[in-house]
Structure formats: structure tokens, C-alpha cells
Amino acid sequence: MQINVAKTAQENLIDLIIDANPGKSLAANQFTAAAPAAITPVGELNSSIVLSAVVGQGYGAGDVTFRYTRLALTSGKAVPVTSVQVAEGDDQAASLAKVITALGILASEVDASDYAAPTDDTTPGMITLTPKASSVLYVGDEVVIELTLPAEAEPTLAETFTVTDLNGFDAAQ
């Protein structure tokens, strides 16, 4: 199931649980979740998470452990994103927002570090994203994303060469 970046991490987890348990219902106020834990992989399953029922909200007291797959940060796109174009003057927050959008991930689930702004269109910057230790959705290594500026618009020939009537050549002596 694809992560829906318009939803919270918890809502995505609920969707995953319901997807595997058709006909059941689960709402955010009906449970609390412990931090997910890495497990010895079972097939594609690499994580477990314990949900505890909130008594009085529809389920009796008790815990249930789900095993599921958290994604590597770069695995959400068919074509890996390693470089993101930002605008001149973008600060870390603005650059991060563009990186988050380009990678199609939830900002709440990652930490950003090692930010360096690009200095010109030939000198890229960078930003490092790391899945939060408590992330419900992502796991794995940090990713370093290159930040680039758009190439400066090239002048047109018409703007530069204003004399277009060139006359011609002179005969050799």
C-alpha cells in the first residue's frame, strides 16, 4: 500500500491495518501505539508495533502486535530522487519542504541535518534526511539530497546581437 502523504503517519498505519483486515474499523482515538521496533526480517516485514486499546472507545483492554514494512526514504519513488531544484534565496525550511515534496514523504517522520544552500547554478548544496527513531513509516539509512539552483536563463541571440544587417565580405587584394 502506498503511503498517503496527505495523511498522518498514524492514519497511514490505520489504513494499513484495515487493508489487511477488511471489514474492521479502527480510529485514532481507540488505541495508543508504542514506538515501532525493527525485527529480523520476515519476507518484506521489517518492523513490529504494539497497539494498546483505549478502554471505553470500542475495544477492551489489551495489546496487539502488528508486523509490517517500514520504507527506506528513497523507496517511495519509482525513480530515485537524489537531486532537488530549489530557488535562489530558499532557506533550510523552504528547501526541506521542496525535498519532502519531491521525495513524496511525510516531513513529520524525518530529521533534517547538514544543510548547505547552493551558492550558484554550478555549485549545488545539500541536505541530509534521516528517518526519526520513532518513525512509524520509515526506517533505514540517511539520504543525502543535492540541492540545485536552476540554470540562469541564457540571453537570446536577438538580445545580444542587435546588428543583424551584416553587409558582406571584401575582395582580397
Place this chain on the structure above:
Amino acid sequence: MVIDRTLSGPEVLVALINSRNPGKNLTVDQVTFGTPTPIQDHPSEENTSILVYPVTGKGYGGDPEEFYYSRMIGNQVKQNPPAFIVIENGEDGVSIRNKVAVAFNVNPDEMLISDAMLTDIADSQYRPSGQGTTTCVLSGKPGSLLYLDFNSGYQLVDLVTPEYPGAQ
């Protein structure tokens, strides 16, 4: 501007553009040229228009720009054309062609130097010998950036052997 015959057609045309636009420094890798087109009645009397296309990423972008200039006619390339050119007995066509190009200061890649006749010169019946002579024709190659084709004018010059009267 006198054509530097050692430069290619595009190099010469770029030099012409720069010479008319002081301070600019267009280079041949920054543009490609369309086909030069004969024109008439241009306000400043140039005989040719050409579209110049920017090569994206090389310094210029946007649309192609049209320039107007005058390509040379075969009989205008030299102020005082030589009456004849001396060739050696047995001299091959390539050598003769280069000799003519130097004498007329033309770029042999842009100018037809009597191709058909020089081919014929390889045949002994046309090659001048003794006091012989044959005529060479110079005209722009079709599509040349620098010279107009045969139909617009051409230059004739005799090729003679050393034994030809006056050749020495």
C-alpha cells in the same frame, strides 16, 4: 571584412557577426546555422538571409535569429585576379584546386573550383601540356555560407603549363 580562407564557413560567418556587433564574442560551438537563402530587395542590399540557432546550454537560448549578409560572387573574390595560374605537368586535381584557392584567397571547402574540369584534367586529353592551357571555373558550392553559386556569377582563370608563353 576579408575572408580568412583558412577558416571554415561557420567560423568566417561568426567572425562577421562579431565584427558588426563590437564587444560580442560569439563562438562556433554556441550556434548552428540554417541554410543560407538568397534574398532580393533587402533594405541594406544584403543578398542572403540565414537563421542562426542557439545551442542551449552554450550561452544563448530562445529563438533563432535571422541575420542578413552578402555572400560573395565568384568574380568578386579577388580585386586583381590573376590572368593565369601555372600548374605543373602531371599535377593532380587536389593540388591544382589548392593552388587556385590560394591564388584567389577562397576557402576550397566553400568554393567549387571547376570540379568537373579538374576531374577532366586527370584525363590527359584535357590536361594542359607543352604550351597548353585549360580554363578553370570558380563558383560557390550550392549552400555555401560564403559564396553564391554558379548561377549568380563565376570566375574564370586559365591553368597553364610552365612552357606556356608568359608563364615564367
